[in-house]
Amino acid sequence: MADFTKITEQASLHNHLEQQSTLALLQGINQEDKKVAAAVGEVIPQIEKLVDAAVERFKKGGRLFYIGAGTSGRLGILDASEIPPTFGMPFDRVIGIIAGGDGAIRKAVEFAEDNTLQAWKDLQEHNINANDVLVGIAASGTTPYVLGGIREANENGILTAGITNNPGSPLATQASIGIAVDVGPEFVTGSTRMKSGTSQKLVLNMISTALMIKIGRVKGNKMVDMQLTNTKLVDRGTRYLVEALDIDYKEAELALKKYGSVREAIAKLR
Structure with missing residues (x-):
C-alpha cells in the first residue's frame, strides 16, 4: 500500500473544545462546514465522468450500487432509498449496501468493515454485472470491506468509483474513478461523520440527481415522476x-x- 497523508486523522485546527462556550463550539463547527462545498467543487470533473458513465449504463438497464461501512454506508443507503419516492424509479435500480447488513443501519456491527470478502458476496446476491456501476464510499479510503468489493468488481469488468476524503488513498487510486474530497481535518479529530460525511452526502446528491435528470425523470425543474405517498x-x-x-x-x-x-x-x- 502506497504511503499517503491520512487527512481524516490529522489533529483538529480547534483545541480545548471542552472549555469552549456553546456559541464558540457552534461557530467553530460552522467555520469548518463552510469549507465543504468548495472542496466538493474541486472534484466536479470526476463526478461528471462518473455520472456520464452511469447514464450510459442505466439506459441499457444497468444499476447503481453504493457500498460502505458505518456513516459512509448509511449515507449510501439514504441516497438510494430516496430515489423511488423522488423520481418514481424501481427500488432495485439504485441500491445501497452497508457492511454488517441492514442491522448496521441503526447499530454498529463490530468488525464488519474489516471483512475483505463480504462486500462481493453482498453484491453477488443482487447479481451485479458489467452493466452496473459500483461506488465505494469510505472517508479513510482504506476500509477493507469497500476495497474488497472494488477489487472484485474491477476484476469482473464492472465500472467502479470511490468517494473518499483522503487523496492518494487506496480507494482513490484503485477505483476506476477516484473522487477524493479534501475537506481537511475534522472539528473533532477523526470524527468523519462531520465534514467528511457532509461532503459524501453532497457528492451522492450530485451523482443521483444528475443521473435521474439525464435519464429523463425531471421535466423543467419538477419531479414529475415522484410517488404520491402523502x-x-x-x-x-x-x-x-x-x-x-x-x-x-x-x-x-x-x-x-x-x-x-x-x-x-x-x-x-x-
Missing part, C-alpha cells in the same frame, strides 16, 4: 399541474388522482 406530495403534484396546464387547483387535483402521476396527467391533458 398529502404533501399530492399537493405539490397538484400545484405542478396548475402551473404547467394553467388549470384550477381542483381540476388539477382530480386529474392527478385519476392519472396517478404528474407526467401522465400532463401527457393526457395537454
